[in-house]
Amino acid sequence: MEKTQQRSLKAEEHVANTKSSPIVPQNWDKDLNLEAITEQDINQQETVEQKDIQSNVLPDGAEVSLEDIEHCYDMGRVVGDGNFAVVRECRVRGLAETFAMKIVDNAKLQGRGNMIQNEIALLHSLEHPRLIQLFRSHHTDTHVYLLMELVAGGDLFDAITQSGRFTEPSAACMIRDISQALEYIHSKSIAHRDIKPENLLRHGNGSLNLKLADFGLAMVVTEPVFTVCGTPTYVAPEILAETGYGVGVDVWAMGVILFVLLGGFPPFRSPDRNQEELFRLIQKGEVHFLSPYWDNVSEVRALLEVSPKRRLTASQTLQHGWLLHAIAQKDHKGAIKATDSMAERRNQQKLSGQVESAENKSDSHKPETLAEKYHAAQTYKNILNYDSDINACDRDQQIQEIHNMTSNQQNASHAEDTTTMNKQYTTDQHKPEKPAQQEDTDTKQE
Numbered sequence: 001m002e003k004t005q006q007r008s009l010k011a012e013e014h015v016a017n018t019k020s021s022p023i024v025p026q027n028w029d030k031d032l033n034l035e036a037i038t039e040q041d042i043n044q045q046e047t048v049e050q051k052d053i054q055s056n057v058l059p060d061g062a063e064v065s066l067e068d069i070e071h072c073y074d075m076g077r078v079v080g081d082g083n084f085a086v087v088r089e090c091r092v093r094g095l096a097e098t099f100a101m102k103i104v105d106n107a108k109l110q111g112r113g114n115m116i117q118n119e120i121a122l123l124h125s126l127e128h129p130r131l132i133q134l135f136r137s138h139h140t141d142t143h144v145y146l147l148m149e150l151v152a153g154g155d156l157f158d159a160i161t162q163s164g165r166f167t168e169p170s171a172a173c174m175i176r177d178i179s180q181a182l183e184y185i186h187s188k189s190i191a192h193r194d195i196k197p198e199n200l201l202r203h204g205n206g207s208l209n210l211k212l213a214d215f216g217l218a219m220v221v222t223e224p225v226f227t228v229c230g231t232p233t234y235v236a237p238e239i240l241a242e243t244g245y246g247v248g249v250d251v252w253a254m255g256v257i258l259f260v261l262l263g264g265f266p267p268f269r270s271p272d273r274n275q276e277e278l279f280r281l282i283q284k285g286e287v288h289f290l291s292p293y294w295d296n297v298s299e300v301r302a303l304l305e306v307s308p309k310r311r312l313t314a315s316q317t318l319q320h321g322w323l324l325h326a327i328a329q330k331d332h333k334g335a336i337k338a339t340d341s342m343a344e345r346r347n348q349q350k351l352s353g354q355v356e357s358a359e360n361k362s363d364s365h366k367p368e369t370l371a372e373k374y375h376a377a378q379t380y381k382n383i384l385n386y387d388s389d390i391n392a393c394d395r396d397q398q399i400q401e402i403h404n405m406t407s408n409q410q411n412a413s414h415a416e417d418t419t420t421m422n423k424q425y426t427t428d429q430h431k432p433e434k435p436a437q438q439e440d441t442d443t444k445q446e
């Protein structure tokens with residue numbers, strides 16, 4: 001796919017929210033390799049469906065009417081939306097348990113109907129605690145319905161806009177979760193191809209435990225793939241180079257996420273908000289790690305290796321010294337102060353175009369004011385939103401403002417979960433502690 005084509009595709013698919021839109025290949029069918037999903041995989045999934053929904057719901061895969069859907073399911077609030085789907089909380093009538101129903105509007109797929117069939121087929125073949133679980137799918141003339149496990153804590157995008165950035169231990173826990181999901185799907189030769197914060201869902205109770213969702217672009221990779229797709233900020237250089245890629249593209253995207261989690265903004269940014277330039281920067285792979293603040297976080301470099309051969313794998317990431325060391329520091333429980341209801345309200349605010357609300361006043365562990373948090377959230381969204389109308393010239397200034405703001409916050413903060421890196425960032429008197437396995441910086445795989 002030509003890059004100009006990507007841009008127009010993206011623009012046309014961009015919806016009225018500020019989350020990143022994936023680039024979806026037009027020749028989607030050719031790209032798929034569904035036959036590589038074995039019958040054994042699918043049978044395995046049957047055993048997963050232990051929930052008491054057998055007798056209450058419509059048959060899996062059935063063509064149904066809207067009346068059938070309404071008769072069977074009690075739809076609740078919207079918990080999220082994307083370019084192609086709205087996701088609602090949902091109950092199977094007669095059962096107490098709450099599910100998520102992803103409702104895909106065929107009209108929005110614009111000829112890419114196989115994308116959703118692909119997602120269904122892949123999710124049916126997968127079972128892992130770090131992946132969203134699909135229980136049933138139905139379709140009407142106009143929509144496809146996916147009955148899924150509800151992950152009630154909102155997505156990681158919201159967590160980032162809410163918190164600005166995270167401590168190393170918190171980031172490490174999230175990277176561990178993503179790596180576990182990737183290790184599993186990569187062991188089945190499946191590349192997700194759209195790893196980004198919007199597709200990482202959080203459990204309730206303000207937890208940062210993550211589950212991977214949205215397998216719309218996922219595919220079985222048995223040989224190098226050449227189709228250009230993904231979301232610009234997270235796209236790997238080998239996708240752009242069109243030299244053939246594999247599951248390593250997901251690890252690259254995870255590296256971008258780690259950078260964002262720790263720094264508060266993405267590693268590759270075009271000053272002019274120019275997508276071509278962004279892609280050039282990604283292919284060059286020049287990431288500026290301001291020393292000594294980033295010295296400890298060697299894993300970021302190892303994940304953002306331009307050469308996929310030198311990049312860590314998901315399994316290697318799980319064994320990486322930085323990750324193990326940071327997780328060991330972490331009393332994960334209670335690390336994030338957000339509550340379920342906060343996440344819920346934030347989702348509603350997001351949908352209504354707002355970002356901030358008064359509940360943050362109760363977040364006593366965060367030193368920033370409401371105005372600062374609002375600004376951080378807007379800035380992060382604007383940075384990612386390459387097609388928005390924001391004044392391009394303001395962006396780098398905004399990034400600098402984030403630096404200044406977080407610097408000020410850290411100076412003012414006595415929060416218990418302040419990172420080592422953040423402390424270093426604000427005061428040169430506090431030299432970074434050497435990580436337990438500093439030599440891991442160089443353990444890049446050939």
Ligand SMILES: Nc1ncnc2c1ncn2[C@@H]1O[C@H](COP(=O)(O)OP(=O)(O)OP(=O)(O)O)[C@@H](O)[C@H]1O
Nearest residue numbers: 080081082083084085087100149150151155198214
């Ligand atoms: N099982 C779930 N439980 C709770 N929320 C969910 C669930 N699945 C999705 N969501 C929410 O709904 C949003 C949209 O879902 P999803 O990404 O699957 O839609 P999409 O239209 O395919 O997205 P995209 O535009 O990235 O292709 C997610 O970002 C997430 O916030």
